[in-house]
Amino acid sequence: MPDWQFRRPFLGLALALSTALALPLAAANAHGQASAAQLERSVHLRESWQYLTRDVAWPANWTPDGKAFAYRRTVEGGFAFELVSLDGLGRSAPFDHARLAEALGKALGKPIEPLRLPFTEFTYADAERSAIRFGLDYEPWECSLADYTCRKLAFPGRPRGFGVVRDLTVPADNHPRVSPDGKWSAQVEDDNLVVRSAGGKVVQVRSVDGTPGNFYDPETIAWSPDSGHLMIYRVNPGYARHVLRVAAAPEDSLQPQLRSQLYPKPGDAIDQEQPVLFDVASGKQTVIDNTLFPNPYELSTPRWRADGASAEFDYVRRGFQQARVIAVDAQTGAAHAAVTENAKTFVYADRRFVHDVDGLGKEIIWASERDGWNHLYRFDGRTGKVLNQITKGDWVVREVVRVDDEARQIWFAASGMNPGEDPYFIHYYRIDFDGKNLVALTPEKANHTARFSPDMQYFVDTYSRVDLPTVSVLRRASDGSAVATISKGDITRLVAAGFKAPEPFVAKGRDGKTDIWGLVVRPTNYDPSRTYPVIENIYAGPHDSFVPKTFWPFGYHSGGDKVMGMQMLADLGFIVVQIDGMGTANRSKAFHDVAWKDLADSGFPDRIAWHRALAAKNPSYDISRVGIYGASAGGQSTLNALLFHGDFYKAGFAMAGCFDNRMDKISWNEQWLGWPVDASYTAASGVEHADKLTGKLFLLWGEQDSNVDPASSMQVVDALVKAGKDFDMLVVPGEEHSVGRSSGPIDYVNRRMFRFFTEALEQGE
Known part of the structure; x- marks a missing residue:
């Protein structure tokens, strides 16, 4: 080293x-070293103090059927996961910690202790709860709860360097995309889109303008719900810059190794995506006019509206000073801006939020900082005009949790709303589309993380401050009323060891x-x-x-x-x-x-x-x-x-x-x-x-x-x-x-x- x-x-x-290793620091000297x-x-110190608390909880995750939730808490000697049933609040272990530790250790090639599992949260892979999934060193993992085997999951599709340049050395996921009615199958062959009948014998659509330098990407195929149209992106690839690193002391070799990574840097040419619309019945191809989305840094995968009459995609202009929702008419291919966000400085791309009410493009919920704070607005998706501002004030919407189109209500997280409180504390709220009937759901003066049940009837509220050990409470999503306290942190032994709150x-x-x-x-x-x-x-x-x-x-x-x-x-x-x-x-x-x-x-x-x-x-x-x-x-x-x-x-x-x-x-x-x-x-x-x-x-x-x-x-x-x-x-x-x-x-x-x-x-x- x-x-x-x-x-x-x-x-x-x-x-x-x-x-450095042979000459440790001497005893405290005249300078106080x-x-x-x-x-x-x-x-x-971390090792000495980390396991002195009891029942300090992490945020919960619900089972797919919403009948239970699981969370991690501190126990004697480490951490344990607990499953809580909504019916009666009965508690059990969601899996055998010892068997899971053994299986994961085998997959990783190193010992894992049952009460030191190297992840803080997990989700179930399916409704039967037959496997769990979690992240480990920024990679997805899955462990079967039937035979207790663990494996690292592969990222689907072709990798992209920081999302903007495709790695063309890796084949795209080109499996047949079957239309919703089951009659057609779409793939890319020789850089062109091909649509065949379900049996594969009849070619219904074949583009002819795809080339290796301007190819159709099968991973962007999006079928309309009525199977009458599809949209796909034709891609002009960007510059494939690679960063090279030398591994001087690799574990599997005496000699150094050279490693390469696709790594686009500022100013590099990036993939340029051109939306193309196809009418399946006639085979008509329409290249969408990009006047409204020139020089894109990002185009989202197309989303079809529920009635199949139009599709939409999100656009961020390179330079991050404009973001839009672009809607495309399925019959004519005409594009219009359903929402436009301009900024003299930057549009904060990672905090964008868009929701198409009822999936029809008539109303769109959009997050914007246009009044100086991040708030929610309701737009007319046909004209691009603001219908009303939903949230307002000198505070910040941090996250939208759920939009209920039928009830016309939004559950969201925000900070800075409560006077006299740390403006960064996150709280949860519900509000109507018209901006009325704001309901606060997390009253305690603390920082909250809420995890809602799939049916939005309940949520687990995990809250704390730097001077308040974590409390976890089951609440009703309608009004935030408490159903039961799930856990409450005890720091008696930590305090005895010398802990003082920051x-x-x-x-x-x-x-x-x-x-x-x-x-x-x-x-x-x-x-x-x-x-x-x-x-x-x-x-x-x-x-x-x-x-x-x-x-x-x-x-x-x-x-x-x-x-x-x-x-x-x-x-x-x-x-x-x-x-x-x-x-x-x-x-x-x-x-x-x-x-x-x-x-x-x-x-x-x-x-x-x-x-x-x-x-x-x-x-x-x-x-x-x-x-x-x-x-x-x-x-x-x-x-x-x-x-x-x-x-x-x-x-x-x-x-x-x-x-x-x-x-x-x-x-x-x-x-x-x-x-x-x-x-x-x-x-x-x-x-x-x-x-x-x-x-x-x-x-x-x-x-x-x-x-x-x-x-x-x-x-x-x-x-x-x-x-x-x-x-x-x-x-x-x-x-x-x-x-x-x-x-x-x-x-x-x-x-x-x-x-x-x-x-x-x-x-x-």
Whole structure:
């Protein structure tokens, strides 16, 4: 496991792993550095504390028939899944934990403990509950409950690099798509669409304009419900950029291996999809005029309306400043915009919501930030005009759970509606299409996750705060009234071990008006008469907000495990904080827009103001010694703290950073920096600004990172060396984007980070 340290530029690479392991930290010295024993205690704190709670529950998942729900809870020695029957609330195990652990361990090639199953939720694969499915390391798995065998599931269809460039080395799923009436079968042959009779003898439709460079994609075939038409996309393929990575120490070979990944980057040519309509009876082909959807970044798979008279698809223009629902008449092929959303900055593509009422295209429910907050609107799908705004106020719709067309009601999650409460707390509501009869379903002042039964009669409400252990309650979906308490967290033993809840802190941001929310984690032996260096855990990605709101250390919304890591670091003699500055999501549109074309901002003016406000209130908070750490986008922000705000931040531990946005994945970066690639991409580049580095820097990344091109980190190294800057660096062989945080050498990585900060900050440097 190589560990290269650049103590002096141009003096070469020194392998220092053996020294790092052989020379543990001495006992606390005159500068207050942590002793070896203190360091080891922090490294293993998660393991020591993680199993001290009882009945701390995770969100539930319902059985397909809605007669029961299952959830995970803490028990003696670990975690166990429990199945609760709606009839009588009887409880049982949903599966044999020991047999499942044995089967999964066999499939993974490593031992799994029955009370340490490596997933937090599962769903049933079928109505008979014969198998369960869950995610493991970002891949789908299935385990049979009949014979207890486990297997990794294959992703269906042809892969696409970040959703926009097809991997043409993998064959498309070209199985026959049978029409709803069973009379016809559609496939692609020699790049052209072919429709045959069910028996396969009569060719009814055959296109002739498909070529390898402009082919029909069988995975986009969509039949009309009356079987009279189908729509398919003809594809002009984009640029198949591949990132190459060397596996220096592969487990199955002495010699290094070269690995390749389809990895489109900002500005690359992407697949261009052209909708084409076919009339089955006549064989007529209509290429849909793309005037209303030019230069698409994304077209969704076509959806036919219930009456078969028209089809629709979602469109996002490249650059993310326009989104539309495009409707196409089945008879004429004429297209019109059923909904149009324009933005001067960005349309937040991942938070779009569209629902076609009754499936007929006459009314469409749509989420929009056009009034400055994310709300729901009802559109006339024929004219594209707003019929009425459904939700309204200085708060944010976070998710639409269910739309009931017959009752004309919507169940949704929102945050910021309740005065005097943390504006990020999620609550659940029901409202009518006309915006009337708003019903609050989750009254407790906490952060909620609701899982509704298939028939929408009940839901399991799992709620908590950082200072409130998790409570799980069965409620009626009609009014939120409680049916029964399912579980209630008990932290008696955790408190006895020294646990103290993190403290929310609110201060004004850069404008002197906007509340900025953060979290403070202090050492378990905190002494207010002492002064403590400060370390900020940063993640400023515009795609969400990140300060944990659920109970520590088992947060299921955002960052429970990260808070555990913050406590581990705090116990070495620091105050560790996390802050959501401007530019992050889940507040107003104006709050979010700060990130547009300015990822270097990272909310730093708000963060520094927040730090100063806490220091003014708490003399033990020493902002003359502030460190910062983060991973991925947080790694980029960490480096930028030392490049652009080195007068405030003195040390940074940057992990797996996307240090130059031109080097990173296309999807995330074009969403926030737009298209075409312009100067905003280089404004936040650690490569371009490496000469500005001040303070202590440690760079860490995984050799096999498939999320962020690891060459981005090495390019920063190159620029820092050329600029004559001292820094430390560690590349972890074989590791992914998690760089040891969720798997692999986690203890080693933690030990290196903890040592770095005790050396960089405790000595007052």
